[in-house]
Amino acid sequence: MIVKLKYSMLAVIVLLAPGATTFTYAQTDIAPVVQNKKQESIWIDVRTPAEFASGHLSNAINIEYQDLGSEIMSVTQDRSMPINLYCRSGRRAEIARQVLLKMGYVNVINHGSYEQATKLTAQN
Structure with a gap:
C-alpha cells in the first residue's frame, strides 16, 4: 500500500x-x-553447506549455526524481522535461536528439522 x-x-x-x-x-x-511494505520473513538453514546442498527450502539462505551471530547483520539489522530457523533435527536451530535472542532479535522461531519446515511451508 x-x-x-x-x-x-x-x-x-x-x-x-x-x-x-x-x-x-x-x-x-x-x-x-x-x-507500508508487508514485513517479510527470513528463512535460515543453519546446517552445513553439504547438508544444504542435499536439499533446502527454496527461499532459505545457508548460514551455519556457529557463524550466525557474526553474519546475521549482513542479512538483516532489523531486530524485529521474523527469522525462521531449521536444521536436521532442531538442535542447532535452537542454539542459533538463543544466540539471536541474546543479540536482541525478538522474532526468532526454531522450526525444527528440514522435514518439519518443508511440511509447514507446504501448508501455507
Missing part, C-alpha cells in the same frame, strides 16, 4: 536592504511517498 502525502508549503522570504523592502513568495509542493 502506498500512501502519498502531499504538503503544500508557502515560503516567504523577506529581504531587507537599506531603503528597500522585497518580499518573495515561493510555493513548493512536496509529495513524499511512504511505503
